[in-house]
Amino acid sequence: MRAYADNDYPSNHKTDWKVIAGLWPYLSEFRGRVGLALVLLVLAKLATVATPVALKYIVDYLDQNRGGELLLWIPVVLVVAYGLLRFGATLFSELRDAVFARVAERAMRRVSLRIFRHLHNRELAFHLDRKTGGLARDIERGTNGISFLLRFTLFNIVPTLLEILMVAGILLVVFNIGYVLAILVAVVVYVLFSIKVTEWRTRFVREANARDNQSNSRAVDSLLNYETVKYFNNEAFEADLYDQDLQDWEQARLKNRLSLAALNTGQALIIGVALIVIMAMAVREVASGEITLGDFTMINAYLIQLFIPLNALGFVYREIRQALVNVERLFGLLGDKPAIEDAPDAAPLRVTSGEVTFEHVHFAYRPDRPILEDVDFRIPAGHTVAVVGASGAGKSTLARLFFRFFDVDAGRITIDGQDIRQVTQDSLRSAIGVVPQDTVLFNDTLYRNLAYGRPDATEAEVYQAARMAHLESFIHSLPDGYETRVGERGLKLSGGEKQRVAIARVILKNPPLLILDEATSSLDSLSEQAILGALKEVSQQRTTLVIAHRLSTIRDADTILVMEGGRIVESGHHNDLLARAGHYARLWEQQHHGGEDGGTEADVTVD
Structure with a gap:
């Protein structure tokens, strides 16, 4: 498997939707949990949207009764309601995450097992060409990307859009359409800016991933060939090659970081301008007596409440784009049919x-x-x-x-x-039993490597196979005997010892x-x-x-x-x-x- 350059990852929205559609089987397995999580999501947002209303009534009551007779129990009840709404929003969000946790973790488990089986089903030619380090990175990023997409698509984008609609509806009913239009314009400009700039910088994300794969493959390949490196005194040569790959990765990551800074700055500017415009409208109406101080407080609370998740929405969209890149690569691996x-x-x-x-x-x-x-x-x-x-x-x-x-x-x-x-x-x-020319062992005990020929074999059968392969005297000479660990790829054993393990495995398999x-x-x-x-x-x-x-x-x-x-x-x-x-x-x-x-x-x- 080779490292993928930027042009190996064509941006394709059809592919993105195909990737998202590919997540449905992982959701459908737990329809009940997903449904309950969505109900809790709506309850959390209702509590969140109701909180500024309670704050408005607290401020209005205190403002209107300054210097007059103040019934203390009324603001206390309102404050309690305000606190309960705040607590309810957090409680329902945490319950939602707890209910959905099984869905996300099971999805990661399912896809990890699926890719593991798929890779074992691939033909030998694929494994001769692959780069283990890069492949491992792709699998790790892809499985994490699936969890991210499941969580954040459902629990960040959907609730943020739901909250925008709720707030817009309240402002339209309670105040006037000017506030709604100002918020909608700000949201549309923010979203369009985020999408365009994120699409532009996605190539830097892909390039950074490709360079990450390349450097990781180099490191793994070099370490697997540790002895060869030593034989030729090529430690410095390997370090130079690795540093060249790391330099490419550094440059790709730098482009990624700088483009991210540009995106964050633009998003902050849009939010800042929107806040100035809407708050200026509210100040003018408070001064003219059209709205109360409580209304002003409610508008301010809604803006803060709205733009914080909107700002997070920009982050989530960026991360979703990156997760789509990672999952696309993973699904690409799963989509490649074995030649045999x-x-x-x-x-x-x-x-x-x-x-x-x-x-x-x-x-x-x-x-x-x-x-x-x-x-x-x-x-x-x-x-x-x-x-x-x-x-x-x-x-x-x-x-x-x-x-x-x-x-x-x-x-x-x-x-x-x-x-x-x-x-x-x-x-x-x-x-068919095979005794290969080059025997590679698992980094495990001698016993487990021997028993690999037939994992359900009894201890007596494993010992008999070792005797027939003339391994028994060697094993008994080891301090830990059958529990001796053989090292990565069996490097702690000599070639002849590894070959006798291979022969014992075949004896145990009995084909x-x-x-x-x-x-x-x-x-x-x-x-x-x-x-x-x-x-x-x-x-x-x-x-x-x-x-x-x-x-x-x-x-x-x-x-x-x-x-x-x-x-x-x-x-x-x-x-x-x-x-x-x-x-x-x-x-x-x-x-x-x-x-x-x-x-x-x-x-x-x-x-």
């Missing part, structure tokens, strides 16, 4: 004997670079077929196609006659089909012999595809396929292939003379 999906009529895979066939398979990661051409072979049930060849020959691609990380361009792959594209991915992958992709490449000779025995035991009665570099590890395979340039150029048993003095014999000779570990290639590139 189950067929509409996909059925669960039924493994009877476990025969696997590759029928005239063609495949290319890119149209201009074919990887496999007319690959055709069969793995009989319970047999082991090994694939060897130079790096880039297409060996690992066979395993990826078999596991359906990618789909073939032509031909098909079948298991017991069932095209793997016509069965569910879940059932297919449940039937009918196996893929061994350089399963012993990180082991020393003694460990390799021990693991080969375990793998041989595990692969018995299972259909096994072995991707191999060390030819000595696959001498006992039922069939060995030699690949070159994406094609199978030789096949047969070890001794037969040596007797032919062809490609396999040359590879064997190279490894034999160069040492078992010193062949001409290590086969670690992406085929």
Whole structure:
């Protein structure tokens, strides 16, 4: 996933409404709570609007009875009513927030789970291209944006508009249309100014987000490759690159801040001019006796009461625009369909004997670079077929196609006659166990990493899998044993130890089909012999595809396929292939003379 520049985020009001409409499912789940929250919202606004009326009567009573007989209980009752109205406005607002809290938090939970599942359903190519740091930022901002939109759209924009209408109605009935017109003009000018300037500065918000993604991706990528940075003494180089990204972020944030200052200043000017005009009108009418001092106080209270939330409305609109940008990106991720999906009529895979066939398979990661051409072979049930060849020959691609990380361009792959594209991915992958060349572990305990092969396995089964993978003596030598934490990506373990964990996981999973992709490449000779025995035991009665570099590890395979340039150029048993003095014999000779570990290639590139 790349960093997105400003022009990657076209401003589109149709998209904005589509994003807002996409929030409805999260509201519809709690219709009752939303309805109750709206009722409480109206009650809070009624109390808020009634407060200046009580204040008017208090001032008028005190003003009209100065120097005369004053009945103390009347202003006391009015003051109590004023205080209760103030309290009621706050109480109903807090109750509204408490009632709605479950809706917003559940929405964040739902969308977080949805995006998590969606990302796991995306094809391997997406995850090979993504930038983890930027993706994490997008998810974090998007989920927070959904909560913000739900809360503030309902509880800031709607109540502010409701309050404007209520106040305008009271001023029209109690006073004259001049006050209503002045307020409406101020509101319209304020809203139009806020919208226009906010639209102008939205590009700076998008650019700041893009630069934030870029710098965060750089930091995460560098830290994940900590050892590589150290190997080449490139700490300063990495810091310089990170600082360049931070400089871009700083500039984008500066533009954002300056444009925000311009917006705030303009909004304050509009409010200030409106206050001067309306208060001047009220002062003139008080002086002429057209309205009372209490009326003047009520008008002043309404203006303060109205322009404070209106000013907040400007802030909310700015934040809503930013939240829309964030949620748009999140919904964009959710809208991208996985390249590998189950067929509409996909059925669960039924493994009877476990025969696997590759029928005239063609495949290319890119149209201009074919990887496999007319690959055709069969793995009989319970047999082991090994694939060897130079790096880039297409060996690992066979395993990826078999596991359906990618789909073939032509031909098909079948298991017991069932095209793997016509069965569910879940059932297919449940039937296949993989020991990869590069094992990555979770930052958790050894036990949990082992049990990941079958999370519902018993302790006894986990311990047995560890024994079969020749891990038990190593684990018992650790101070914390099975509770030892393995570190980020398993960095606290050696390559061989991680690979034995991978083997133990597959033993625990107990699948009918196996893929061994350089399963012993990180082991020393003694460990390799021990693991080969375990793998041989595990692969018995299972259909096994072995991707191999060390030819000595696959001498006992039922069939060995030699690949070159994406094609199978030789096949047969070890001794037969040596007797032919062809490609396999040359590879064997190279490894034999160069040492078992010193062949001409290590086969670690992406085929």
